[in-house]
Amino acid sequence: EVQLLESGGGLVQPGGSLRLSCAASGFTFSSYAMSWVRQVPGKGLEWVSVISGSGGSTYYTDSVKGRFTISRDNSKNTLYLQLNSLRAEDTAVYYCAKDRAAVAGTPYNWFDPWGPGTLVTVSS
Amino acid sequence: DIQMTQSPSSLSASVGDRVTITCRASQSIGSYLNWYQHKPGKAPNLLIYAASTLQSGVPSRFSGSGSGTDFTLTISSLQPEDFATYYCQQSYSTPYTFGQGTKLEIK
Numbered sequence: 001e002v003q004l005l006e007s008g009g010g011l012v013q014p015g016g017s018l019r020l021s022c023a024a025s026g027f028t029f030s031s032y033a034m035s036w037v038r039q040v041p042g043k044g045l046e047w048v049s050v051i052s053g054s055g056g057s058t059y060y061t062d063s064v065k066g067r068f069t070i071s072r073d074n075s076k077n078t079l080y081l082q083l084n085s086l087r088a089e090d091t092a093v094y095y096c097a098k099d100r101a102a103v104a105g106t107p108y109n110w111f112d113p114w115g116p117g118t119l120v121t122v123s124s
Numbered sequence: 125d126i127q128m129t130q131s132p133s134s135l136s137a138s139v140g141d142r143v144t145i146t147c148r149a150s151q152s153i154g155s156y157l158n159w160y161q162h163k164p165g166k167a168p169n170l171l172i173y174a175a176s177t178l179q180s181g182v183p184s185r186f187s188g189s190g191s192g193t194d195f196t197l198t199i200s201s202l203q204p205e206d207f208a209t210y211y212c213q214q215s216y217s218t219p220y221t222f223g224q225g226t227k228l229e230i231k
């Protein structure tokens with residue numbers, strides 16, 4: 001069974017940093033791109049970033065470019081999201097999700113499955 | 125960026141009803157459109173990919189159609205477990221974007 005489990009969320013002050021992790025199991029991790037998607041409380045879903053299976057290709061939504069960094073360790077079957085220069089508007093539940101293929105940003109793509117999410121709260 | 129607009133934003137319906145949710149893209153996206161179901165406190169769940177292909181394990185009462193800019197998700201006969209929020213998502217180009225969601229509530 002494919003499983004994803006996020007960790008690393010918590011309360012952080014504006015301007016602070018946090019690193020999220022997503023532990024994957026049940027599939028050949030390096031064969032799939034992985035994405036982060038977030039949901040601000042009471043709002044809809046927002047795609048944040050994707051990384052290719054090899055880790056060589058990444059894409060970000062504009063609002064996090066230069067502040068967030070996606071990475072992966074295929075030897076540990078783990079996906080990461082480094083969050084820097086955090087703002088109140090980054091407060092959200094962050095989900096990791098498995099993409100359809102190894103290539104990042106391919107059009108024929110969907111997210112399945114998703115992890116249960118980890119809450120990041122940015123507040124002083 | 126491609127904007128995705130769902131309608132309605134919320135919907136009240138009864139068990140057994142047929143329900144249709146619409147999703148419109150700001151430009152043509154071919155059939156690169158996916159649908160997800162999301163319940164509070166749970167992981168979102170893929171229902172339909174590539175506009176009309178039912179994900180394995182998803183009940184056949186769910187169906188999707190459309191291409192280009194206009195898409196629909198139909199639930200043929202609502203069951204109690206279907207009350208949730210539904211999102212469309214385009215995968216035509218990054219940034220991948222979602223509709224604002226349609227909250228399906230019990231009448």
